[in-house]
Amino acid sequence: MRTHECFDAPILSGLFCVGGMLSALFGPALVFVTGVAVPLGLLLPEDTMSYPNMLAFIQSGLGRAFVFSVISLFLWHAAYRFRRLLNDAGISGDFWVKRFCYRIAGGGTVVCALLLLQLS
Amino acid sequence: MSRANDCRRPTQDGQKDLSEGLSLRIRCGLHDTAALFVFVYAMTLLVGLIRLTQGEAAWNGWLAALHTPFSVGFHLISLSIFLWHIHSWFSVGARALPPIRLHGKALSPASIVMRGLVTALVAGVGLIALIWRAAA
Secondary structure, three states, rough: HHHHHHHHHHHHHHEEEEEEEHHHHHHHHHHHHHHHHHHHEEEEEEEEOOOHHHHHHHOOOOHHHHHHHHHEEEEEEHHHHHHHHHHHHOOOOOOHHHHHHHHHHHHHHHHHHHHHHHHH | HHHHHHHOOOOOOOHHHHHHHHHHHHHHHHHHHHHHHHHHHHHHHHHHHHHHHHHHHEEEEEEEEHHOHHHHHHHHHHHHHHHHHHHHHHHHHHHHHHOOOOOEEEOOHHHHHHHHHHHHHHOOOOOOOOHHOOOO
């Protein structure tokens, strides 16, 4: 158990850090585009997120890599912090808290990869 | 994780450290709560990806959901939290990173935060410009 902790801690911290950096650099722009600008018709053309446009974006190698990185790393970043939040809230049994948080992130990552493979 | 980045580390000594430790814990609690918005946003994108695989009608349904006032409101709150996250991320980074030297001089934490904010601004505006150019 202790050996396992020593093995995965740097990996989980690394995913947390890369996800945090990605969300700091691109998160606000992404939220603005997908959740504010496109729905309200600000700045961007109306068909920015149309089905053909998004399909073409996802089917490009760079688009696929970007979408996979954003979704999976955001999930790993959130899982790290959510685990700490639950620990700080006094929920006992870090073993189960850790499993719960990281299995959601891992599951989301696998689903994302499969969907991107299906679309390619 | 370095000690400087560990929100749960015990305070060093004295009452001043105790209050600073408490303030740090509150800030870290806010960081951790903000991560919920990062999670919900990532899940929103994942649902969008699922809808994209299901065809044009499903995708348009997801887009229509993004147009609802509830969704726009949620994204506006998320946007403010993501913007706060930029500052807090680089502030914590400035404390946690080993000294960074540029031209032989160690960068101050304020300088690291400022450079981080400028980088984030360039990355964000650059991404929006790229999307705008691709969609135009």
